[in-house]
Amino acid sequence: MERLPGFRDFYPEPLPGADSWSADARQYIFERWRAVARRYGFREYDGPPVEPLELYTTKSGEEIVGQLYNFEDKGGRSVALRPEMTPTVARMIAACERSYKKPVKWFAIPQLFRFERQQKGRLKEHFQLNADIFGESDPAAEAELIALLIDTLRAFGLGAEDFVIRLSSRDAWEEFHTRRRAEQAPGDGGLGQDGAGAPGAGEFYQVIDKLDRADRQESARKLEALGFSLGEVTEFIERARPTPGLESILGSLEARGLREFVRVDYQVVRGLAYYTGAVFEAFDRKGEFRAIAGGGRYDNLVELVSAGKVRLPALGFGMGDVVLAELLKARGLLPVFGAHPDVYCLIEDERLRAESLKAVQALREAGFSVEYPLTRTNADKQFKRAMEMRAGRTLRIERAVEGGVAARVKNLTSRKETVGGIEGLVELVKGA
Numbered sequence: 001m002e003r004l005p006g007f008r009d010f011y012p013e014p015l016p017g018a019d020s021w022s023a024d025a026r027q028y029i030f031e032r033w034r035a036v037a038r039r040y041g042f043r044e045y046d047g048p049p050v051e052p053l054e055l056y057t058t059k060s061g062e063e064i065v066g067q068l069y070n071f072e073d074k075g076g077r078s079v080a081l082r083p084e085m086t087p088t089v090a091r092m093i094a095a096c097e098r099s100y101k102k103p104v105k106w107f108a109i110p111q112l113f114r115f116e117r118q119q120k121g122r123l124k125e126h127f128q129l130n131a132d133i134f135g136e137s138d139p140a141a142e143a144e145l146i147a148l149l150i151d152t153l154r155a156f157g158l159g160a161e162d163f164v165i166r167l168s169s170r171d172a173w174e175e176f177h178t179r180r181r182a183e184q185a186p187g188d189g190g191l192g193q194d195g196a197g198a199p200g201a202g203e204f205y206q207v208i209d210k211l212d213r214a215d216r217q218e219s220a221r222k223l224e225a226l227g228f229s230l231g232e233v234t235e236f237i238e239r240a241r242p243t244p245g246l247e248s249i250l251g252s253l254e255a256r257g258l259r260e261f262v263r264v265d266y267q268v269v270r271g272l273a274y275y276t277g278a279v280f281e282a283f284d285r286k287g288e289f290r291a292i293a294g295g296g297r298y299d300n301l302v303e304l305v306s307a308g309k310v311r312l313p314a315l316g317f318g319m320g321d322v323v324l325a326e327l328l329k330a331r332g333l334l335p336v337f338g339a340h341p342d343v344y345c346l347i348e349d350e351r352l353r354a355e356s357l358k359a360v361q362a363l364r365e366a367g368f369s370v371e372y373p374l375t376r377t378n379a380d381k382q383f384k385r386a387m388e389m390r391a392g393r394t395l396r397i398e399r400a401v402e403g404g405v406a407a408r409v410k411n412l413t414s415r416k417e418t419v420g421g422i423e424g425l426v427e428l429v430k431g432a
């Protein structure tokens, strides 16, 4: 049996093939994500991997809805595997908003499912760090979130030469849109507060979002159909004049010494429908990969998900593991993983197996990772195995001259050997 296309098997290292996915690298990525999110005061939550289909159909926007993994369950409910975490977290906070002091800062590492065509950096399943802030409408929240995004990438050894945050604003586009509409037909509205609210707004954002990937002539044609010229759109993007909101975010990042990681770039609008203000995406500087992360402010989603019961400003981002792992691999920033036990216990004399197992148990209880041959094994093979595993030390239980047993510990890096009584085994290994 083969696995389904677009899904991954994660193997422990050393990997069986060049394109295998590493369970060790995945763990390494999750650990760093968690550590940095906690450093920023974010608390971990989780939700169900299956949700009512309805949670996505009206809220996420066409692109994600077209990629839903949905089905009818045995109870006749229309359900979907979660394609993103944002509607779930909006639902969760709306349900118990009063139990938490604002601003609420939460993170999660969900596995998400999207029925996309498999391509570089895009699979049918991925893990995504989600960090979101609820209950704060000041741009200070955006700055805090973007700082977290930057520091998360820096925690992997990536620097300003490796990645850039392209910062944009749907407010800026709305202003542009309103101005143009007013020129064309005075009295007509702009893009509307929820982005996709006004006719054509969602489509307009989709065209802008794909501008750097799509065929230029086709983009020009689509924009013309919506009443814009590619020229004026390009000019607006090139001018990149920050809105007061963006100025405030940039000032806060400047104060933290993180300004060099961010560039105002109005070409970013985000494909998702629910964004209402500042939006941003992280890209590798060389432009070799798809977006590493994306997010923004979505002040109306909690209200939408709670059918008008709860109004709460919100913002957040998602960072996928697929592009990040590819980028870290390409830049040589993934460590070499392996079992690396602290101790390999050699059992060369089977008559000492019981004493050896006792020592193995004592060391494991003291917190050391310990390996040993499960069955009778040739001495050379045992030593070779300890070397291959890159064990820190070997341990040999021996008969002591004065009767009883002794422990011989060898540090495999310094080659230093120490011998001592079995009673002081833990201290002996610690010092070796």
Ligand code: HAM
Binding pocket: 083, 084, 085, 086, 114, 116, 121, 122, 123, 124, 125, 126, 128, 130, 131, 132, 272, 291, 292, 293, 294, 295, 296, 315, 316, 317, 318, 319, 320, 321, 322, 323
């Ligand atoms: P998104 O831009 O759809 O945003 O996804 C965020 C990141 O997840 C992308 O930049 C990419 O790294 C990764 N990603 C998305 N789809 C795939 C895929 N098919 N395969 C591999 N990686 C993928 C959201 O999902 C928003 N809900 C983020 C957010 C949180 N906004 C506010 N809070």
